Amino acid sequence: MNKKWLIHLVLIIGAVIMVTPFLWMVLTSLKSFGEAMQVPITIFPEEWLVENYLDVFASIDMMRYYFNTLMVTLGRTLGQLILCSLAAFAFARMDFPGKNVIFIVVLSVLMVPMQIILIPNYGILTSLGWIDTFYALIVPGMFSAFGVFLLRQFFLGIPKELDEAATIDGCSFFGIYWRIILPNATPGLIALGIFTVLASWNDFLWPLVMTNSEETRMLSVGIAAFQGQYSTDYPLLMASAVLSTIPMLIMFVLLQKHLVSGIALQGVRR
Template sequence: MKDKKLFSHILLIIGAAIMIMPFLWMISTSLKSYGESMQVPPSIIPKEWHFDNFVKVFQDVDFLNYYINTMIVTVGRTLAQLFLCSMAAFAFARMKFPFKNVIFIVILSVLMVPPQVILIPNYAIMTKLGWIDTFYALIVPGIFSAFGVFLLRQFFMGIPKELDEAAIIDGCSWWGIYWRVLLPNATPALIALGIFTALASWNDFLWPLIMTNSENMRVLSIGIASFQGQYSTNYPLLMAGALLSTIPMIVMFIFLQKHLIAGISLSGVRK
């Protein structure tokens, strides 16, 4: 038994090392000079620590504006998706209405459609609405998620219905049950969905690239790509920008990882 645990721990340590090595290499490269980043064989630890690379990131491009735009888009998508998906999940988990299961299956079928397939129709819709190069185009198409509805529905179905009955006796409406009973008990699932949504929005590249034309509307993913040249790339600045862009997501995961694990583990076992 001890040998099996030891073997499992060794495998986990090796896997963790493989996963963290690219991140450590990114930190190392962000502190190198351009010449040192291009030398062969490469050096693991920089000979001179160039912290000024992080300052140059903000000087060479409007990185602060990219950061602000990304925060606005991420917060807008995440809050709207938590609200809309939780309401839809509540309806599918608790309410009775015609063709409920059919509608739920149709919503889940959206997960089978690659985003690239609906890219052109979405672009045409945004053009007709006059939303190109606006926050509306960056936020509104991402405020609903079939995965979010499924995740929260599964969690809601695990909450005892006796709580609903007690709330009805106390005079609660459907809105009261949703707001005062289910949402407070679904904190782990809401946080898990919020993390997934924020991460997807923060890393989104293709949709903001197509929807924005001006530098004022660019987000971090596009801003980092601007450091990559056609013939030569300033890798220290590229890695410094990438490191700065990952810090908010890492901090968020560190503080919310317990809720994330609880939300996932408690949401997929209900029928």
């Protein structure tokens, strides 16, 4: 019993450490600029300025940023679910020369930091004429080595006897993928979708480098506009950060069971 209480105490401390920055962000978003900058600091605002959230929409084109971010996120997520599942199906179910070598090469991409390939990618997209377009924001993010690895692990856990039974019934190779594999890998697909949405919604460096105009700017880059060279309006910055966080919080609350089950099942795949 004492050990159980100790575990819960450690978890509570960890939860407090994780939640405190978020609460501080929310409280700062409701303060005035002077109160946010004063020393000693105050935890709760003297006057709760809800109008800070309205000032965000008046200061930047928040709705455009929301729309751009949503469109890029949906494009990347759908692309990864389709392309990564097809690649994972090939690695899990098909036999072809050099399969293991190719899979190792794909996984090696996970060990390469994005900053290293940023300049080569920029050169490729420049030659294609895609700079400052949604093609540059969506297309490179429609495939990931992590997505292939995650789904391959799920596909390996699905009994091959189902494939054989489907083949006897006259099902094609693509039919096995569509009718057998995907329905049995729903937790993995949902987990990959959530990971992709989070990564795309919070992406900053890639949109910052690849876009120049307001028409293609995403939330993460738009929020950075509140950071001045000499001073930063922290209440508006925190208010815009809260607004950008709300959709992800809603998604996590609605899909947390699927995310946890997907990660748990992936951990026991062979």
